[in-house]
Each structure stands twice: as structure tokens, then as C-alpha cells.
Amino acid sequence: MNTNTNRRVVVIGNGMVGYKFCEKIVAKEKNEQRFRLTVFGEEPRVAYDRVHLSAYFDGKTADDLTLAPQSWYADNGITLYLTDPVIDIDRGRKEVRSHHGIVVPYDYLILATGSGAFVPPVAGVEKDGVFVYRTIEDLDLIQSHARKAPPGVGRPGLVRKGAVLGGGLLGLEAAKALLDLGMEEAHVVEFAPRLMPRQIDDAGSGILQRQLESLGLKIHLSKSTQEITGDDTITGLLFADGSRIDVDMLIISAGIRPRDELAKSSGLDTHPRGGIIVDNFLQTSDPSIFAIGECAVAHHMIYGLVAPGYEMAEVVASRLMGEEKEFKPYDMSTKLKLIGTDVGSFGDPFATEPSCRTIVYENKAKGVYKRINVSADGKELVGGILVGDADQYTMLLQTCKNKTILPPDPEDLILGSRGGEEAGAGVMSLPDDALICSCEAVTKAMLCHEIGENGHNTIDALKKATKACTGCGGCTPMVKDIIQGVMKQKGVYVRNILCEHFDFTRQELLDLVKINSLRTFDAVLDHVGHGDGCEVCKPAVASILASLWNENILEKGRATIQDSNDRFLANIQKGGTYSVVPRIPGGEITPDKLIVIGQVAKKYGLYTKITGGQRIDLFGAHVGDLPIIWAELIAAGFESGHAYGKSLRTVKSCVGSTWCRYGVQDSVSFAIEVEERYKGVRSPHKIKSGVSGCIRECAEAQSKDFGIIATEKGWNLYVGGNGGSKPQHAQLLASDVDKETCIRYIDRFLMFYIKTADPLTRTATWLNKLEGGMAYLRAVVINDVLGIADDLEREMQLLVDTFKCEWKEVVDNPQLRARFAHFVNVPEQKDPTVQFDALRDQKRAKEWV
Numbered sequence: 054m055n056t057n058t059n060r061r062v063v064v065i066g067n068g069m070v071g072y073k074f075c076e077k078i079v080a081k082e083k084n085e086q087r088f089r090l091t092v093f094g095e096e097p098r099v100a101y102d103r104v105h106l107s108a109y110f111d112g113k114t115a116d117d118l119t120l121a122p123q124s125w126y127a128d129n130g131i132t133l134y135l136t137d138p139v140i141d142i143d144r145g146r147k148e149v150r151s152h153h154g155i156v157v158p159y160d161y162l163i164l165a166t167g168s169g170a171f172v173p174p175v176a177g178v179e180k181d182g183v184f185v186y187r188t189i190e191d192l193d194l195i196q197s198h199a200r201k202a203p204p205g206v207g208r209p210g211l212v213r214k215g216a217v218l219g220g221g222l223l224g225l226e227a228a229k230a231l232l233d234l235g236m237e238e239a240h241v242v243e244f245a246p247r248l249m250p251r252q253i254d255d256a257g258s259g260i261l262q263r264q265l266e267s268l269g270l271k272i273h274l275s276k277s278t279q280e281i282t283g284d285d286t287i288t289g290l291l292f293a294d295g296s297r298i299d300v301d302m303l304i305i306s307a308g309i310r311p312r313d314e315l316a317k318s319s320g321l322d323t324h325p326r327g328g329i330i331v332d333n334f335l336q337t338s339d340p341s342i343f344a345i346g347e348c349a350v351a352h353h354m355i356y357g358l359v360a361p362g363y364e365m366a367e368v369v370a371s372r373l374m375g376e377e378k379e380f381k382p383y384d385m386s387t388k389l390k391l392i393g394t395d396v397g398s399f400g401d402p403f404a405t406e407p408s409c410r411t412i413v414y415e416n417k418a419k420g421v422y423k424r425i426n427v428s429a430d431g432k433e434l435v436g437g438i439l440v441g442d443a444d445q446y447t448m449l450l451q452t453c454k455n456k457t458i459l460p461p462d463p464e465d466l467i468l469g470s471r472g473g474e475e476a477g478a479g480v481m482s483l484p485d486d487a488l489i490c491s492c493e494a495v496t497k498a499m500l501c502h503e504i505g506e507n508g509h510n511t512i513d514a515l516k517k518a519t520k521a522c523t524g525c526g527g528c529t530p531m532v533k534d535i536i537q538g539v540m541k542q543k544g545v546y547v548r549n550i551l552c553e554h555f556d557f558t559r560q561e562l563l564d565l566v567k568i569n570s571l572r573t574f575d576a577v578l579d580h581v582g583h584g585d586g587c588e589v590c591k592p593a594v595a596s597i598l599a600s601l602w603n604e605n606i607l608e609k610g611r612a613t614i615q616d617s618n619d620r621f622l623a624n625i626q627k628g629g630t631y632s633v634v635p636r637i638p639g640g641e642i643t644p645d646k647l648i649v650i651g652q653v654a655k656k657y658g659l660y661t662k663i664t665g666g667q668r669i670d671l672f673g674a675h676v677g678d679l680p681i682i683w684a685e686l687i688a689a690g691f692e693s694g695h696a697y698g699k700s701l702r703t704v705k706s707c708v709g710s711t712w713c714r715y716g717v718q719d720s721v722s723f724a725i726e727v728e729e730r731y732k733g734v735r736s737p738h739k740i741k742s743g744v745s746g747c748i749r750e751c752a753e754a755q756s757k758d759f760g761i762i763a764t765e766k767g768w769n770l771y772v773g774g775n776g777g778s779k780p781q782h783a784q785l786l787a788s789d790v791d792k793e794t795c796i797r798y799i800d801r802f803l804m805f806y807i808k809t810a811d812p813l814t815r816t817a818t819w820l821n822k823l824e825g826g827m828a829y830l831r832a833v834v835i836n837d838v839l840g841i842a843d844d845l846e847r848e849m850q851l852l853v854d855t856f857k858c859e860w861k862e863v864v865d866n867p868q869l870r871a872r873f874a875h876f877v878n879v880p881e882q883k884d885p886t887v888q889f890d891a892l893r894d895q896k897r898a899k900e901w902v
Contacts, residue, residue: 066165067094070346077370110233177281395443400436492524599735618697628898634696639724640667666703709746716746718763775817
């Protein structure tokens, strides 16, 4: 290639990939000015982040999404023309002409024209209220239309029903926009028999569908749209099977079509199904013209993700600088969050026997589906699918791409480590050339070099040095693990500080708060912190204060630092309502108390449900009714169940020897004693327990943070269990102990956890990361190797002795009670926007609008 200095390079297209090419050239030139860059953009604004386009409806502005301000182009000698697409390429004269008549010569031409929305040939697509979902301007039009009143509707300023045509990645992103716009009905219409048919299988799609439907989306599968009905404005969709839905707005997101019209008109080779044909160096049929991004057909396919587009930009920039580099077939694995649900797909997600063996974990109750495909010999990971919990995605992807030899039990890859693995241990076993950040092609070796040799040991520093974590952000957890891994290899103690306002770990901060007897957030901030605090440190400090002093969380300025649920001593539910969950220790309740719950539910129109934790939830309460409801429950002998707090939730029990002929101990009495002792104890995360009266384990104690199982000789104590999206069996801490000893061990275990765990860390994760694992915990709790057992017991006893029901304190305190009002100036008036729908013989709150 001719790489003489000051060559003229024209870039057609100023999307993410076109901008990335400019960024790569600027970085490689290092102020040498070897090229004169001219960029033509069709849109009226500079390049912006299309990957996170839906954030525009979450409050992000166009400036927030901008990749670089307009001044960046000028500062780097780049001539930029906006709202001025190129309409002609004269390959003979090597010139381009724009819509506004600007003619610019080139030595090299980069086509980064991207793609447009594919609009299926359905009658009525031209109607008002039908949109595509590609640009900020599209979103502005959608937002503007959503404020209009549909024909015949008496509520001005509101479009009520919307639909998305397409149930793939882009379609579900568009569906989130409908929810963000407050649609009363939001529909997703997909031609295929499942959602995301190119990424996930039937079972995974079923889990995803249930999750989305629980949020209010209506899913229509195997639907061929025949007509968009209405006169000038859309009123509905008619399907080929004769069914129809009424909608006021339609967003078409049925795929993409490469923008190759300019290439075609200039005589470049294009694919019959669309796209500009390029070779391994991304050169078109004209050696002076390159194509990158979604407009290019490389290796017989169009790459519709940003990461391969960025790699194409890197390849062409390298070629122009005289480097030998080619574009190789790119892995199309992807991970994203769809309307709050994690979805990941990597390798060959649909591989089947006999070429592989499939391992599946499915939890429909929690909305989690995990599938991994293992080679027939059990040595390599072929591919997989994750829905609902994709925390392991990056590690699984690297294991698959690097053909890492699998452990003897491959199911550990999706069920989690079974004890003692340190942070960073897994990722440090990857080869140096493992691609950690696919968006910016950053390898493990590059990160290790920056951390170890150049001292860039924070995420922000690595972003600046390598651009890792600046694209989709999916690599951030793994980059953090690499930082910890490299620092430990260098013998440096890694301190996981709380946030920018406190240069201490949670453990250090707890000790400082205790030593200095600090009792409010302001006192903690003034004494050992700086700044104003943030959403990370405020709840963490609130938890520390509660764990140390057990004072009312709503007094002395502590209310504003609580999580939202704690501020109202109730869980905020759909439609602006609240739930009320009284404590029912051990699941035992008298008929009189049952009657009171029924009377309260009927009086205040509450939905009632028996939970898996053996208590009764009351849903649909207005915030102003909470103290009144609490007062009636307290009068009947109930207390707060702390369902809203990071504290003990429930102690589940079986009937034990009281009624069961298999029971060997009185599990109900012990469960009540345990729950009464630890009720209200605040901790880094919620705590659940269970007591079973025999080894048949009907109370599921081994799936709890701490569980107790009766034996002929006493009780076995298990700790570190977890249900939820990452189930893990608890591990045996002590066996055949009496009740008094069991309580002492629980005191020590809980206080040790409270004092040493990171914020929002369940006991299972804490124990997995605890150096020394279960052996060390047993040495601390049972053998007292640290000599702190008496202190731990004394600190727990303080919390037990100072317990007060938070509901009762609000009921008895007019100042606190006044906080529970929707309108401060009219406290007796309820939220007029709360509405309900009938549900069987009860009711449920309507979706938030």
C-alpha cells in the first residue's frame, strides 16, 4: 500500500464504526499528521452510542450518548460535514460529491455507511404512527407521537397502546422504549415461534418470554403481519391467521439492511442479498476503497455487532499505516440486558448430540436458564446460552474461545464454585492472548502489562490506557478480577475500598465507626470521609450503623441514606403500592392472628399470598395507610417482618417432633427461638434460615444462609447456603450440638459475616471468597483461633437486647408517622394514580404509567 505522508482519506459515514476508524488513525499517527481526514455524516449530530440508544428514554441526553464532541474532530485536524451525505463517488477522478455540492478528492475512501432498518412489505407501513428504531431522530419522533391522543380517545396527550414488529435483539430494545414511554399495553410481534431465535433455544426463549410478560409485555409468536390497519393513522395490526390487535403506535424492528446503494451506483461489487463485498483486508473491488461495519460483507456474512465493526476499523487503520493485519472471522457471541433480564449466547449455542453433551440448569420460579454444550469427550466448552443470570458469561466465553480444558465436573461452570476460590483466580488462568474486551480488542496480556508495568490499577486508568470497558461494558467484571489477580501476584494487598468518598473497605469503615462511636452518616462522612456521599456508600453506611448500634433507621438524618424500601419500612411494588409483611416466627400462627390478617386485608383491600418463607404477604397498600395497617397488626401481637431490609427475613420450619412421626426434635420451637433472637439484625445482605426436625429436610435448611437439622444427638448447623439464581448448598459447620451451643455458633458466624463481608454480599458468596474457606471459618467460629468469640457473642447480644419493632416506633411517633403521606400538604389524600385490576377473587395493581 502507498503510505506516503499526508495522504487524503475520506470517510463516508459518521456512526460508531466510522468514528472508531478516525480515533484509531489519530492514535496511530501520534501527531505525525500522515493523513488528512474528511468525514461526511448523514445525521445532524456527531457520532453517538447506538448500543445504548434506549437509555435516551431513561433520561440520557444526546450529549450523554455522544462519543466525542465536535471540537475533537477539529482538534485532531479532521474536517467534518454533518447533515451532508455523499451522493456520488467518481472512482476515475477519485472524488466524492456530497448532497450540498462539496467535492473532495481522496487517495483512500472508507465506506462506513452502516445499515438501515429493514421494513417488511406490509400494507400500511406509510401510515402515521409507524416508526423505525435506528437513530436519535427516530426516538424523538416516537416520543412526540406518544404524547398525541389517538383517534376517538378522550384522554388527550396520551397514546395508550404500542407494538413492536420483531422479537430479536433490536425489537426487544424497542419494546423497552414502549414501557419507558408508559404504554398501558405494549405488544411484541415475532414471525418466528420464539423470541431471539438466532441467539437462544426454545427453553431459554420460554424463560425470557415469562420474564417479559411479568413486566406487562404481551408476546405474540408465529405471527405473520398482513396489514397495518387505519386510515391515515395506525389503529391496529391484522395477522395472516385472521387475528388482530388494536394499537396506536408501531415500531418496526425486524432486522437491518446494509446501506450499499452508494457502492452499487459507483460500480463496486455487492452481494445479491445486500452489502459491499470485501476481502480479508476489507478492500472492495476497488483497491483504494474499503468498507467497514454493517455495510460490509466479510467472510460471506454481515457482522451486525459493534465489536467486529471496531475490529474492522482497527484493521483498515493498521493497513493504512503500513502494518500487516487482516480481518478474521469474528465471534458473534453477545451479552446484553433486555428490559432488566440478562441474556447471553456464545460459541455454538445450538450444538446437539452426538457432537456434544448438553448440561442444563433451569429455574422457572426465578426466571433463570443456563445451558452449556460440552464436547463429546468432555474436555472443551463448545457454546452455551444464559438467560436471567449471565454473571458467568465472560468467563464462559473465554473458556470456549481459548479451548480451556474443563474441570471434571463441567456443571460447576454454571452452578458456581463450591468453596474458597479467590477473586481473580479464574481469569488469571486464561492464556495471555485471551480477548477480554472484544469491543476494543484488548487482551489479557495488554491489561496485565498496563497494570503491572505502568501502574494503571484502576478501571478508570485502564479505560484511558487501553479503551477496555468503554464499549458495551460487559468486560468490566473480568477486568476488575484481572486487576486483583495481577496485584496479588505482585504481592500487593488489594483493598476493595467502598467508593470515592471513603478510602476504606467496608470492614475498615465498620471498625472506624465503632471505635469513634459515630452514629449518623454526616458524622461518618465528616470524620473519615470526604465529599457528599453517593448511592453506593450511603446504604452501606446505613447498614453499618444499624449493625453496630441498632438505632431507629428513620431518625437523626438516617432516613435519607436508606435504600428506598427501608425508607418506608415496606417494599415498593408495582403501580405505586406497598406490601405489608408481618413476622410469623417459625411459620406458626394462631387462628386468631389468621383472622386478624384476613380482616385487615379485607378492610384495606389488600391482595394476600402465602410465601415460600411461611408467612403471609399483603399487597396493594397505599403509603398513607401503612401506619394504620401496622397499628392494627401490632394490636393483634404482630411485628415487622423486615421483608424490606437487609436483615433476617424468615426461619422456616417443618412441624418436627410436635406432629410428624419422623421428627426427632422440636423444630418449630427452635425455629421460633432462633427467629425471635435474630429478628431485626441488619447485615450486608438479607439472611434466611430454616430448621428441619429430621434428615428428611422438609424445611430446606441446607439452602439457607444458616440452617439447622435435627439429629438423634442434637442439631447439625449448616452455613453459607443460597437459593435464588445461584443455588448453593450450605456447608456443615458443626454436628450434634445442643441448642445453647448452636445459638452461640450462630451468634459468632453472623457477627463475623457482618463485620467482614463486602456490601450486598450474601453469605454464600462471602464464604466462597473467604481465604481458607470453610476450614478457616470453622477455626474462627468453633476453635476461636482469633480470640474474638466472646466479642462476637457480646456484640450480637447487644443487638438482641436493643431490638425494637420499627413499625411500632413509627405508629407511636407522630413525627415519624407524618413521613408516610403521599401529599405532604394533604396527608389524608391517597395517590389518585393508583389503580387496580381484578385478579381471580382478589385484585392487583395496574402497571405503572
